[in-house]
Amino acid sequence: MTSFSIAQHHTRGSRGRSRGHIVPITVAGALAVGAVALIAYLLWPTWTPEDPSASALLPVSVGGTLFNVPTAAVRMKIQRHSGPQERVDLSFNFPSLEPPGAPKHLSGDAAAEPLPPIDRIFLSITAHHDAMAPDMRVRTIYPRYLEDQSRPGPDGLTIQAFREGTPYSREDLFFASEPNLAARCSRDAATAGMCLSERRLAGADLTFRFPRSWLVRWREVAGAMDRLATQLHGPRE
Template sequence: MTIFSTAQHIARTTRRDPRGHMIPLMLGCAVASGAITLVAYLLWPTWEADVSSAPARLPVSIGATIFNVPPTAVRMKIQRHSGPQERVDLSFSFPSLEAPEAPKHFSADTVEDAIQPIDRIFVSISAHHDSLAPDTRVRTIYPRYLEQAAAPAQDGLTERAFRDGSPYGNEDLFLADAPGLNARCTRDAATPGMCLSERRVEGADLMFRFPRSWLAHWRDVADAMDRLTQQLHGPKG
């Protein structure tokens, strides 16, 4: 009705003064433009800018066992989805145990400057398919390949060397009771030594990897593995 009345008014004004229709026409255009702008604002999609809708945790099933993993901690993009999976590889900042930020990209000129000490603990969760349990391996398999002599315990941590020529040559086994810790570590050489510690949670095995140098504060490392296990799966039953 407003547009129709405006048109009638313009027609009457034009007959009296051919130039008199300009002002009403400009007013009509301004009103129409404002209406279009308002409708466009109200209908403009805003969901793309809402990054808070991303899930804080992804429920994944590994070995028929449910784990809740932070999406940003998943190291491989193909694994970054919920549902059944055979394996998921994660990393967490240490000692905060927060999911790390997205990696930065470096050029060939700056890659040497980008090399930094490892500050992450890596976790791989995989279905074990009834293979030998990690704690059973520590009790029954590893002792077959250890040197007879054991180094004196340092701050509650015992170190045993594997024999040269054995399947675990150039590695050492570290054991502690309180808190519980077992880790098989390579020795420092051209590259820093790394440690591997495993534990079983229902149908899946968790494999933790971290620098051997962290064993200077082994209680913090043992606590970190306990905390990550609880964060990913829940408290021990």
């Protein structure tokens, strides 16, 4: 019995000493972790790196045709992914053709001010599914609704109005052959007139939209559309 009591007392003493050692070790470990965390916080960089995805190119297939589009140029978040898509809507600053920057948040006072002039060219790329080609529409459909007489426009451009009561009433057709341009434009009214110019690339149709007022520099606009098509897809096939 005495031996058992001595052994039991010895075991309890060992456990007490073990607990006594564990507590200081635990405290020291906690202090060490806190010190490391403090040093990491003090040394952590305070600058925010630029988002590399803003300037990245997305490989997008529309109508089985490959386009490399700048991520920042895609107007709808749901379209900001690679792979097959039915439609992609883009915008570019004009005349630089760079993707636009982040939208500015307007205050209440700024929202009441007149809107600044549009400085972007808009582009929609859609799968055509063997619909009538844009150049065929210009040659065979539009002439049915145009006035008989045309008139000269700025810098060699030709203007022909659509007849009233037709699907394109209150619009005009602008065209030139060198460089090649065909644009259907609404007339200025409560809002500034806008132009639409289309072309086909393999399985996709490209629809460009820009302000009618830009037609005073239409050669530059035509060149910008050609450059955009080449940047996104490559030379015409």
